[in-house]
Amino acid sequence: MMARLVHLVGIALLTGVASASGQDPGTLNPTSLPPLAHPDPPAKELFARKTKPVPLAARSIGFYSKGCLAGAVALPINGSTWQVMRLSRNRNWGHPKLIAFLESLASKGRKVGWNGLLVGDLSQPRGGPMLSGHNSHQVGLDADIWLTQMPDRTLSREEREFMSAVNMVREDRLDIDPQVWTPERTELIRAAAEDPNVERIFVNAAIKKALCRDAGPDRDWLAKVRPWSGHDYHFHVRIYCPADSPQCKPQSPPEPGDGCGHELDYWFSDAVLHPVPSLEPARPKPPLTLADLPVECRTVLMEP
Numbered sequence: 001m002m003a004r005l006v007h008l009v010g011i012a013l014l015t016g017v018a019s020a021s022g023q024d025p026g027t028l029n030p031t032s033l034p035p036l037a038h039p040d041p042p043a044k045e046l047f048a049r050k051t052k053p054v055p056l057a058a059r060s061i062g063f064y065s066k067g068c069l070a071g072a073v074a075l076p077i078n079g080s081t082w083q084v085m086r087l088s089r090n091r092n093w094g095h096p097k098l099i100a101f102l103e104s105l106a107s108k109g110r111k112v113g114w115n116g117l118l119v120g121d122l123s124q125p126r127g128g129p130m131l132s133g134h135n136s137h138q139v140g141l142d143a144d145i146w147l148t149q150m151p152d153r154t155l156s157r158e159e160r161e162f163m164s165a166v167n168m169v170r171e172d173r174l175d176i177d178p179q180v181w182t183p184e185r186t187e188l189i190r191a192a193a194e195d196p197n198v199e200r201i202f203v204n205a206a207i208k209k210a211l212c213r214d215a216g217p218d219r220d221w222l223a224k225v226r227p228w229s230g231h232d233y234h235f236h237v238r239i240y241c242p243a244d245s246p247q248c249k250p251q252s253p254p255e256p257g258d259g260c261g262h263e264l265d266y267w268f269s270d271a272v273l274h275p276v277p278s279l280e281p282a283r284p285k286p287p288l289t290l291a292d293l294p295v296e297c298r299t300v301l302m303e304p
C-alpha cells in the first residue's frame with residue numbers, strides 16, 4: 001500500500017513539539033548513515049548514529065526539545081495490548097517511566113474499548129535531536145500514539161513501515177471527522193490525561209474541541225490536553241521529569257482551566273487555517289550543536 005506522505009510544518013518554539021507525522025512511511029531496508037566530514041556537525045547527526053543506549057542508570061537530561069537520555073530501555077515491539085510502528089526508525093526507546101506508562105495506558109485502553117496502542121516515535125537510543133520529524137522527544141519522556149487502534153493480529157514488518165494512520169480532522173479543519181472519530185478515542189485520551197505521570201498531551205485543535213464537547217461534567221483532565229499543529233493522526237503524550245533525573249527540566253504548568261473557551265479560537269482563525277504564504281521564505285533556525293545541549297550529553301554520546 002502506498003502511504004501518503006504528509007509534511008506538516010509547525011511552529012514549535014514554546015513547547016518543543018513539532019508536527020511529527022507517524023504516517024510518514026518507513027523502509028524495509030534501513031542502511032547505516034555515512035561517516036561525518038564536518039568537524040562540528042549538528043547534534044542530530046551525532047545522535048542519529050548511535051544505535052544502542054548508554055548502559056548507565058536511567059536519566060533524562062535537559063529539556064524535552066534540548067537534551068538527551070542515558071539508560072534508555074526499549075518498548076518491546078509486540079505486547080498483548082500494543083505494537084510499535086516504523087521499526088526502521090529505531091525510536092522505541094525511552095526512560096523506564098515512559099515505558100511503564102505506555103504499558104499501563106495500553107491496558108487501561110482495553111477497559112474503554114480500545115483494542116491496543118499503535119505506538120509511533122518515542123526517542124532514539126540516546127535521545128537527542130533527530131534527523132526528521134520532531135523538535136522534542138529528546139529526553140525519553142515523549143511518545144506519539146496513533147489514533148488508529150491496533151488490529152487483532154500482529155502487523156507485518158511491511159505494514160509497520162507503510163501503513164498509514166487515519167486523519168481525524170474534517171476537511172474544513174473546524175472539527176473532527178464524524179466518520180472516523182469515536183467515543184473510545186475520547187476515553188483513551190482521558191485515561192492518558194488522568195495518569196498522574198502525564199504532564200501534557202498535544203492534539204489537533206479540532207480534536208481538543210471534540211474532547212471539550214464530549215468530556216461531560218468531569219473536566220479537570222482537559223487542562224493537560226493542549227492544541228497544537230499537526231497531531232491530526234496521533235496524540236503526543238509527555239510525562240513529567242522523573243525523580244531520578246535532577247538535570248531534567250520541567251515544562252511550565254498549563255494555564256488553569258479546561259482550555260475550552262476563547263483559547264481555542266486562535267486555532268480556528270483564518271490566519272492559522274488559511275495562512276497567506278509569505279514572499280520571503282522564513283530562514284530556518286540553525287540546528288542544535290552538541291554545545292547547545294547540557295554538557296552531560298557529551299558523555300552520553302561518547303560512551304561506547
Ligand SMILES: [Zn+2]
Nearest residue numbers: 020143144236
Ligand atoms: Zn510527538
